[in-house]
Amino acid sequence: MTGREVVLGRIRAALGDTPAAPVDARRDHRPAGSAAVDLDLLVHRLTDYRATVHRCADGEVAPVVDSILGGRRVVVPPGLPRNWLPDTVAVVTDDNLTAEQIAAVDGVVTAAAVAVAETGTIVLDAGPDQGRRIISLLPDVHVCVLRADQVVAGVPHALNRVDPRRPLTWISGPSATSDIELNRVEGVHGPRNLHVIITGAGEHPAPAG
Template sequence: MVVEAVSGRETVLGRLRAALGERGADVEVPRDYRRAGTVDLDLLVERLTDYRARVHRVPEAQVADVIADILPLSATLVVPPGLPPAWLPATVTVLPDDGLDNDRIAAADGVVTAAAVAVAETGTVVLDGAPDQGRRVLSLLPDLHICVVRAAQVVAGVPEALARLTPHRPLTWISGPSATSDIELNRVEGVHGPRTLHVLLLP
């Protein structure tokens, strides 16, 4: 007599199939969730601040001055290739990302990027790899991330954000500095990304 070996996975799946019985008809999933809402910039600021991001509401002409105030003199900044040069202060050393290796990116004092969209209700900023945002690694390795968001890029909720984004692009969703906690719920920042996030919100 030949006995076929049955894996634990097959055993569990077999039991599930037996318990569920015959597969029922497909259920239509309602898609009537809200797709538009009132944009509240104050709510975005509140949510970002709750996540320990530092928010600066500034006119675009003062972006370089605010960045200069955030960084020490002679700091080194990694920037994506399409970032507006006017945003960068003369007091920093700029490293354009022309294929920089990970060590050079991680050793920089920070990175400045633009954003694709921001969600007020969740306090989330989304990057999509556009030329003014660069590769995902730029916003993950440096310890400081300065992100410039225009008011016109802010939407009320996630469905509206998804409608503005292209799914096949490399999306990075950021809600405050990188943070995690251990088994005792002690918060640790900077494990999976920048320890400090500054968001410059333009009119």
């Protein structure tokens, strides 16, 4: 018997009578607020993190995207609703683009899976309208379209809406870090500019076929 087996055997013996953890942990310990309160708190948090928030009706996403990225090259996931994109942007669909190809575009437009009001965090889960994590990290500008009904009060409520087995990306404002003197530096680990477009609670636009 090796030393490793001896140590592991002792650990198993010590843990033998430990009760198993519950299969379903409670995720509702913080009561949800009203939808309007949660939405206002999310906007406050995002603005505090230096993200730019745009609020519009369901059918007005494309003009807002135009005001941000008009005349520029934009990478999008394959399932992004095409009516979100104005004619003024040059669309590059991510069909396994290389990192160099993604880094060469001016911005990215994605949807989101859920957003957390309490922490000002947007969660992407690599769904068809959100795409691979890499496309939200390399371009300098990330435009994320979020429906008002995707906003929840706290992290436990967000966890109830996502599959933990999926590759989750948690975004709280533009990419930022600080050096030893606490000088803020943006764009080190992702986009320097985050624009969040919040639409009404209507139906999600269907992607183009």
